[in-house]
Amino acid sequence: MSFNNKIDYMPNQPFSGVGTNASDVEHKRIQKRRWQVLIGMFLLVLIITNALIWSQAPVYQSQSILHFSYKSKTDQGFADLAQQQITLHQQRLKSNSVLSRVSQELEQGQGLIIDVQTLFQALSVEASLTSRILSLKANGNDPQVLKPILDVLSKVYLQLVESETEVSNNVELQVSSEQLALLEDKIANQQQSLELFALENNITSLERDENRVLSQTKNLGESLDQAVADQAQAKALLDSLTESIERGQEVIRPDDKSQIDDTKINLQDISAKLIALSEKYTEAYLERDPTIVSQQKKAQQLEQQLKVQMQTSQLKYIQDTQRDLNTANGKAKQLSTMLVQQVQLAQSFSQKLEQYKRLDNELKALQSQALIITNKQVAQEVSKPFEAKITLLEPAFEPDFAIGPNYQFNTLLSLVVATIAAVFSLLLYSFIVRQKVITAAPHNFVVMPRQANNVGSSSLSYAQHGQLSTPTPELPADPLKLSPITQTLRLLSTYECQALFSVANNQGKAIIGLLLSGVTINELWGIEKTNFSQHYSTLQIDSQFSRNIYIQKELAEALQVTCNKLKDEATIWSNIKSNEDFLQLLVNIGHDAQIAFPGQLSLDVLRHTYLTYLARQGARLNDIEQVAGYTSPSDLALYRNVNQQGKLLDLEQIQTQYNFVVTS
Structure with missing residues (x-):
């Protein structure tokens, strides 16, 4: 520079004859106040919180365990039912009716006067659904009172559940017996109605094929199908024969085929002999030899006979085919008429059969309900699978050590709270009270x-x-x-x-x-x-x-x-x-x-x-x-x-x- x-x-620095800087005095005064606020708030909060902490009485806890056991059931539905029942018992243990009985029992048996509200606040119930247990806990300042409370609670509740179960079983058995008697009357009436309906409508079975009307309808249908097939076959055969005749083809009835074949064979033999003789002799000789002439006449007769046989066979074949066609047409027409009538009967019978099935289903439903009620009665009287057996797995005890409060941890927490409160109060004080700016000497030198x-x-x-x-x-x-x-x-x-x-x-x-x-x-x-x-x-x-x-x-x-x-x-x-x-x-x-x-x-x-x-x-x-x-x-x-x-x-x-x- x-x-x-x-x-x-x-x-x-102040020279001789110059007073102390007012800004420094103000700064020292505010700084002193800040320390006073910080330390004062810290001590105030610390003393108040520790007084509250150490003035609290020690809390003791006693516990007993109830176990719920069922018959051997492993299906998921039963497991859900068991969990619902345990949850219901957990809620009932702190109900007003139960706690009122516990309060009366404590006053009469133990001489302890504890109101319902105090019991409600002191007691807690925790459920473990997988282990099927209920943990009863009692908290209080007097360890000698906790064990009697849990003992009376377990005793009163077990007696209450047992009495309710017995009453419930009796009521359920009575109701189920009445229901079963009513169902038996309905079943008898339904069976009588079913038999009378079957007799009136010629119903022998619920199976359709075993009833005569429906069976006849089925047979007529099959016969009509066969007649239609025969009709088509005869018509096709007649059309084929007519077409062959128009083309000049030979048409031979199957019954005449053997006779015509014999005539053809004889004619072929004679013709062969005459051909051989014609090659051996002259035409003049052939005309003069009586044997040969007779053979020639026989051949002519056989040809005439074959022609007549062919014409006769063709005519008869056409006539037989036409007669078969007429027969098939008549049979199909007759069967069709019969089938229409039978179908109407079958439809009416089918409606009656459906009604019969409904009556039969109603009978089976009544029988099924009767069977369910009977099985339920047996289960209630013998096995009772849905009722839990509640046992006192662990009785209550008189606690000899306190579970709270944690004085050391709460004291440490009070230190943290006091520190935070002191810092906050210091910040608040600094925000409210600020040092006045004195510009007499703002620089260092x-x-x-x-x-x-x-x-x-x-x-x-x-x-x-x-x-x-x-x-x-x-x-x-x-x-x-x-x-x-x-x-x-x-x-x-x-x-x-x-x-x-x-x-x-x-x-x-x-x-x-x-x-x-x-x-x-x-x-x-x-x-x-x-x-x-x-x-x-x-x-x-x-x-x-x-x-x-x-x-x-x-x-x-x-x-x-x-x-x-x-x-x-x-x-x-x-x-x-x-x-x-x-x-x-x-x-x-x-x-x-x-x-x-x-x-x-x-x-x-x-x-x-x-x-x-x-x-x-x-x-x-x-x-x-x-x-x-x-x-x-x-x-x-x-x-x-x-x-x-x-x-x-x-x-x-x-x-x-x-x-x-x-x-x-």
């Missing part, structure tokens, strides 16, 4: 210029009148008109820096952001457009203390707009000619940001704010130059007592980017 004048360091002559005492005297950090309004507002003797070097807060950056134009943002990023005042003048890289996110400083400065996003955007129309070798301050222009620009920005005393702003103030920011974090003074450039040893010495961390840190542990951007 470079100053035009020598400077004095004024520590943040003040650096003031001094003359080489004997003017340092005047500057110190000025600071002793309460002007170490913020001058009074009577001082000149324009720092350019202040003499080096009276000019103070102001330390800006983070809020003020953010306000300045937010309202400044792009060039103003560039000045404020670069100085608060580690650029020295001397280096500020020589920054050119070519010194930036990576879209203005990095600034390369080429000097004795060369370094790369990382630019925040908002500052990079402002630099990009500022350097957009500049040449590469031009400096970024095209319209700024002197330090006075810098000062005027900063003063104008301070007025726009509406911060207090904007006339105190200068490049040195921004530089001083950034160096203080590094020193407060614990940066070593000799390492500051690696981040913020050259600063004279005498100037660095002024920041020895600024470290608020109490220890020095390496640069890797220091946050070098000043938060001059308002974050949402």
Whole structure:
């Protein structure tokens, strides 16, 4: 850091004749109250909760177990029924009627007066459906009373269940006997009606084929089918014979076939002999030989006879076929008429048979109901499979140790509750009561210029009148008109820096952001457009203390707009000619940001704010130059007592980017 004048360091301590800082007094008073609220609420909650915890009487518990056993049944339906019964018993054990009897029995037998409400609160019943047990538990502060309560409860309930079971069985047997007698009367009446109906309607069996009417209908149907088949066959045969005759084919009746075949054989034999003789003798000889002539006549007779036989056989075949066709037609017609009549009878009979079946089914249903009631009576009298046998598996005992409350755990829990309540009350108190902000001395120290002559005492005297950090309004507002003797070097807060950056134009943002990023005042003048890289996110400083400065996003955007129309070798301050222009620009920005005393702003103030920011974090003074450039040893010495961390840190542990951007 470079100053035009020598400077004095004024520590943040009251001078002689100056009273204690009111802000510190207020802070100590509020801090003391916070401790009082924290400790007081912690002790109050802890004492109250522990008083409630340790004032509780010990709780004892006794237990007895009831077991439910059934006959050997393994089907799923019976298992569900058993679970339902156990659940019902679990609910009944704490019913008002049962607890009223227990209360009366305790008063009469044990001399204990316990009302129903107390019993209801003290008793609990837990069911295990898989093991089929009920666990009866009694909780209370007097261990000697718990065992009699459970004993009386088990005794009263077992007697109640036994009496109810006996009454229920008697009632069920009586009801079932009445139902069975009524069913037997209905069965007898139904059997008589069924027999009379079968006799009137000629019904011999429930099977359709065993009844005569339906059997005849079936036979007529089969006969009609056969007659129709014969009719079709005869018609086809007649059509075939007629067609063969029209074609000139031989048609021989099967009965005449053997006779015609014999005639053909004889004719063939005679014809063969005559052919042989014709080959041996002449025609004249053949006509004169009587034997041969007789053979020729016989052959002619056989031919005539064969022709007559063929005609006769064909005629008879046609006649027989026509007669068979007529017979088949008549049979089919007759059977069809008979079948229609029989079907009408069968339909009527089928209706009667269906009615007979309904009567028979009703009879079977009555018989089935009678059988069920009979089996139920047998089960009730002998096996009773659905009734559970309730036994006292484990009797109650008199407890000799308490089950609660857990004093140690509750005490530990009260510590946690007291801590939470104390922290909450502290936060509430801090929210309601806040320290008043006293702006008399908001900064840690003040650096003031001094003359080489004997003017340092005047500057110190000025600071002793309460002007170490913020001058009074009577001082000149324009720092350019202040003499080096009276000019103070102001330390800006983070809020003020953010306000300045937010309202400044792009060039103003560039000045404020670069100085608060580690650029020295001397280096500020020589920054050119070519010194930036990576879209203005990095600034390369080429000097004795060369370094790369990382630019925040908002500052990079402002630099990009500022350097957009500049040449590469031009400096970024095209319209700024002197330090006075810098000062005027900063003063104008301070007025726009509406911060207090904007006339105190200068490049040195921004530089001083950034160096203080590094020193407060614990940066070593000799390492500051690696981040913020050259600063004279005498100037660095002024920041020895600024470290608020109490220890020095390496640069890797220091946050070098000043938060001059308002974050949402």
